[in-house]
Amino acid sequence: MLQDITLGQFFPGTSFLHRMDPRVKIGLLFLLIVLVFLCNTAPTYGLLGAFTLFLMLRSHVPMRMMLKSLRPLVWIILFTFLIHLCSHPGELIAQLGPFEITKEGLQQGIFISLRLVFLILLSSLLTFTTSPLKLTDAMERILSPGKKIGLPAHELAMMMTIALRFVPTLIEETDKIMKAQAARGSDFASGNILQRLKGFVPVLVPLFLSAFRRADELAMAMEARCYHGGEGRTQMKSLKAGRLDYMACSSMAVLTGLLLYLRFSMQ
Amino acid sequence: MEELIRLEDLSYTYHAGQENERPVLKHVDLSIRRGEFLAVLGANGSGKSTLAKHLNAILIPTGGRCIVHGIDTRATEELWRIRQQVGMVFQNPDNQMVAAVVEDDVAFGPENLGIPPDEIRSRVDAALRAVGMEDYRDFAPHRLSGGQKQRVAIAGALAMETDCIVFDEPTAMLDPRGHEEVMATVKQLHRERGITVVYITHFMEEAAEAERVIVLEKGSIALQGTPREVFTQVEQLKRMKLDVPMAAEMVYRLRQKGVKLPKDVLTEEELAEALCQSGWKM
Numbered sequence: 001m002l003q004d005i006t007l008g009q010f011f012p013g014t015s016f017l018h019r020m021d022p023r024v025k026i027g028l029l030f031l032l033i034v035l036v037f038l039c040n041t042a043p044t045y046g047l048l049g050a051f052t053l054f055l056m057l058r059s060h061v062p063m064r065m066m067l068k069s070l071r072p073l074v075w076i077i078l079f080t081f082l083i084h085l086c087s088h089p090g091e092l093i094a095q096l097g098p099f100e101i102t103k104e105g106l107q108q109g110i111f112i113s114l115r116l117v118f119l120i121l122l123s124s125l126l127t128f129t130t131s132p133l134k135l136t137d138a139m140e141r142i143l144s145p146g147k148k149i150g151l152p153a154h155e156l157a158m159m160m161t162i163a164l165r166f167v168p169t170l171i172e173e174t175d176k177i178m179k180a181q182a183a184r185g186s187d188f189a190s191g192n193i194l195q196r197l198k199g200f201v202p203v204l205v206p207l208f209l210s211a212f213r214r215a216d217e218l219a220m221a222m223e224a225r226c227y228h229g230g231e232g233r234t235q236m237k238s239l240k241a242g243r244l245d246y247m248a249c250s251s252m253a254v255l256t257g258l259l260l261y262l263r264f265s266m267q
Numbered sequence: 268m269e270e271l272i273r274l275e276d277l278s279y280t281y282h283a284g285q286e287n288e289r290p291v292l293k294h295v296d297l298s299i300r301r302g303e304f305l306a307v308l309g310a311n312g313s314g315k316s317t318l319a320k321h322l323n324a325i326l327i328p329t330g331g332r333c334i335v336h337g338i339d340t341r342a343t344e345e346l347w348r349i350r351q352q353v354g355m356v357f358q359n360p361d362n363q364m365v366a367a368v369v370e371d372d373v374a375f376g377p378e379n380l381g382i383p384p385d386e387i388r389s390r391v392d393a394a395l396r397a398v399g400m401e402d403y404r405d406f407a408p409h410r411l412s413g414g415q416k417q418r419v420a421i422a423g424a425l426a427m428e429t430d431c432i433v434f435d436e437p438t439a440m441l442d443p444r445g446h447e448e449v450m451a452t453v454k455q456l457h458r459e460r461g462i463t464v465v466y467i468t469h470f471m472e473e474a475a476e477a478e479r480v481i482v483l484e485k486g487s488i489a490l491q492g493t494p495r496e497v498f499t500q501v502e503q504l505k506r507m508k509l510d511v512p513m514a515a516e517m518v519y520r521l522r523q524k525g526v527k528l529p530k531d532v533l534t535e536e537e538l539a540e541a542l543c544q545s546g547w548k549m
């Protein structure tokens with residue numbers, strides 16, 4: 001089934017996040033990102049943090065998997081925190097050589113790091129709960145108004161679909177070629193990085209050749225099945241926003257209102 | 268029977284007019300009737316794949332005409348109508364699947380034709396049932412066997428409601444089980460749905476299932492007739508470097524040794540029968 005497509009980090013499930021229309025999810029994600037940047041006080045960060053945690057829990061994606069998505073950015077977050085920690089003038093709480101750590105700095109450091117953490121978690125929630133195919137589909141729909149100014153929305157989406165379709169095929173083929181070349185004495189595992197790269201040439205050449213042949217045959221097969229671009233084309237699985245999506249939108253409206261209230265009236 | 272496709276004096280030359288031009292088909296005349304099961308045989312380079320690609324206007328003849336449903340394939344504005352009526356299944360099962368899910372792939376053709384979503388859904392379900400792949404609708408193509416992929420490709424053509432399916436060596440890359448699967452599906456569609464089948468192959472056993480066989484040699488039709496008529500021309504077939512069914516070959520050799528046997532023996536059962544009746548002793 002779809003989960004076999006190893007691209008991306010989709011985690012199959014049936015939570016409400018999985019069932020939502022991907023277009024709505026993308027739209028709401030953008031709104032959430034704006035909201036993250038509007039946060040400036042403890043209550044606003046608290047509210048957004050609680051909401052993020054709620055989504056994470058309800059997505060049924062294992063917590064460990066989601067926290068893993070933070071790992072590549074841990075150093076950036078730490079660095080941001082340290083910079084903010086020592087670069088805000090104010091009430092001194094500690095002195096480390098030339099660095100003055102202030103209360104304001106500490107607060108700002110925590111806030112900005114939290115901002116980064118929220119951004120990462122929220123966007124990975126989208127990719128965890130939406131299959132690459134659905135994302136592609138949503139992308140085509142969202143970009144389609146751009147067709148009027150010459151944006152090839154359909155073509156981009158078709159390219160993505162075909163790429164997703166052929167990733168497993170090409171992985172299999174690479175494996176086969178590597179074994180065939182190894183049987184002829186190719187060595188992929190030893191030597192320095194340059195030698196190893198060189199060892200890959202006998203794999204890449206046949207792989208590319210075959211990919212071109214595949215592309216040629218696929219194009220013919222598509223034409224034989226009446227493909228003539230996106231014009232006049234229908235879709236069996238057309239995306240449809242349902243009750244769930246309206247509910248999600250209204251909850252987001254409430255959240256936005258609450259957040260704006262907290263930000264602008266509590267100062 | 269009503270005529271579905273007619274080739275009139277059809278010729279095709281690759282790179283026509285250039286230095287490296289290579290004539291592949293030479294003055295082929297052929298009429299394909301509605302509901303027929305026609306096998307096209309030929310050695311490598313005999314032009315059989317090129318012939319197949321003319322039947323749904325992937326290639327346009329450089330000489331003569333190809334008429335599908337009364338439409339000349341040179342009429343480019345009717346291209347989609349021709350391709351809707353004549354579906355095609357190619358040799359490599361991997362390189363003709365577009366979508367990453369079986370049912371989406373079957374829906375690809377009807378989607379291109381601009382059919383409303385609800386109808387596509389019912390066509391896809393019916394097509395998958397017709398080839399016995401309804402349990403695999405959510406599968407990714409790389410999890411299917413070669414025979415299953417070819418059956419999905421057949422469903423893709425059926426979902427466009429084609430009258431005729433052209434098979435271009437559909438079993439050349441499959442294992443024996445895949446062969447059987449595809450052949451059984453083809454025969455069933457021909458028998459139960461009256462689909463016109465043009466089956467290009469170099470396997471004798473597959474061609475023997477057809478109602479009519481044509482043999483191409485160097486771009487021209489060298490032999491044609493029922494499988495029995497064609498396969499008993501042992502000398503001709505051998506000259507064209509084609510295999511001969513085992514029974515026909517045996518009869519041919521025995522007759523050369525002077526054993527009295529009837530000439531038109533095709534299956535192994537018939538061979539056994541003929542040998543018993545000949546009363547020949549070692």
